[in-house]
Structure formats: C-alpha cells, structure tokens
Amino acid sequence: MNKEIDFEQCTKCGAELSDDFCSKCGNPKTLKRIDGNYILSQIVSVLNFDKGIFYTIKELLVRPGENVQKFIHSDRNRLVKPIIFVIVCSLIYTIVQQLLNFEDGYVNAGGFGDSAVTNIYDWIQKNYGYANILMTIFITIWIKLFFKKYNYNFFEIIILLCFVIGIGMLIYTTFGILESITKIRVLHVGAILGFIYTSWAIGQFFDKKKKVNYLKGLLAYLLGMITFYIIAVILGLGIDLMLKI
Numbered sequence: 001m002n003k004e005i006d007f008e009q010c011t012k013c014g015a016e017l018s019d020d021f022c023s024k025c026g027n028p029k030t031l032k033r034i035d036g037n038y039i040l041s042q043i044v045s046v047l048n049f050d051k052g053i054f055y056t057i058k059e060l061l062v063r064p065g066e067n068v069q070k071f072i073h074s075d076r077n078r079l080v081k082p083i084i085f086v087i088v089c090s091l092i093y094t095i096v097q098q099l100l101n102f103e104d105g106y107v108n109a110g111g112f113g114d115s116a117v118t119n120i121y122d123w124i125q126k127n128y129g130y131a132n133i134l135m136t137i138f139i140t141i142w143i144k145l146f147f148k149k150y151n152y153n154f155f156e157i158i159i160l161l162c163f164v165i166g167i168g169m170l171i172y173t174t175f176g177i178l179e180s181i182t183k184i185r186v187l188h189v190g191a192i193l194g195f196i197y198t199s200w201a202i203g204q205f206f207d208k209k210k211k212v213n214y215l216k217g218l219l220a221y222l223l224g225m226i227t228f229y230i231i232a233v234i235l236g237l238g239i240d241l242m243l244k245i
Helices: 036-047 053-062 064-073 082-100 116-126 128-146 154-182 187-207 211-244
Strands: none
Touching: 053 064, 053 082, 053 154, 064 154, 064 187, 082 128, 082 154, 116 128, 116 211, 128 154, 128 211, 154 187, 187 211
C-alpha cells in the first residue's frame, strides 16, 4: 500500500514540496523566525574574514583585477556584491567625514557665486561618497573607449568600478582619520594613493602584462571625473537659466 504524501507549494518558485527544501530552487519549506540570533548571524556573515567585507577588501587590495574577473566570469559568491560594497564603503566615508569633519578641498565652485552650480558643488562636497557612485557612469564611458578591444560591456565595467571605487573611498577615509588624529595634512597623500590604486586595479583587470593599460586606466579615471564635474556645471547653469526665464 502506497503511503500518500501531502505536497505543499514552494513559496518562492511554486514547485511542489515533499521535503524540507525545494528540489527545484533550494528554498526552505519553513523559514526560521527572525530573532537576535538571526540578526547576529547576518552581521557575522557580512563581516567575516572567509567570505565577507573584510575578505573582499583584502582580496581587492592584493589582486583586484584577478578577483573582479573571477566575479564576472566564474564565482559570484566569494566577494560581497559590488553594489552593496560601494554603498557600504561610501556610507563609511560619509559617516566618518561628517563625524571628523575633515575637508578635502578638491571640490570647489569658486567664481560662480550664489548659483545652482555652487549648490551642486556643495552637495558633491558634502556627499562625496555618493557622488563617486554617480561618477562611475562617466568613468565607465571613458574605460569603454580606451579598452574597447577587450569586449567587456558597460555593466561589467560598472561592476569593476564599484569594487575599485569602494576601495578608493576606504583609502581616502583612512587618511582622513589619520589627518584628524595627527593634525598633519596627509589627506592629499590618500588622494594620490587612491589614484595609483585605481589605475593599477583597472590596468590589472584588463591585462596586467601591458604597462600602457595602467596609464590608460588612470586617464580614464581622471577624464571620467572631469566629465562629471563639467556636467555638474552645465546642469547648474541650465537651472540658473531656467530660473531667470
């Protein structure tokens, strides 16, 4: 006599269930209740050294090109997801900058007076971490132009830049903390190291054996930044013009 089995539907994919886990998508039949242990486990999973944000930082500092290539082509579980990574790094920078109030002085709209351009530049200066995320769009365009023969699409380059810019923000944050503690002007050193790391990481990603790629990576990054600020000026002038009409 055959024993009847009461099938239930998977809440994720709708497949019939006869076990504790869906055989189609792996979703559990019953989710554990969210409690203190669940929250703690999630924090540990993000911060752990084996596969979390610290592991991601270590790998990106040592082998950025190789690790991003692996993320794109073969293994997307070793590193923290790129969008989350750059947002977390930008949030860290923003919080530390607001708490310690270190000033970079690189974003300046001098000469525009009381205008929309000045307001936009003030926003960029106060939210530089998030402005950096917007900047990736323009840097990506230049990278596509300089490295078009490598056949990476726009979104794959965005992934590269999310990781690279995230590390750049952490480098900048570190030197901001050092400057605030020691009162010695070292923030510009962080900016220089950030540029060096960025050009090195981009060049290594495309082909670490070609020295010209490191220069192209630096140029793409600088031109992307310049384009971003030019667009900000154009946008501000356009707003001022519309307000006068």
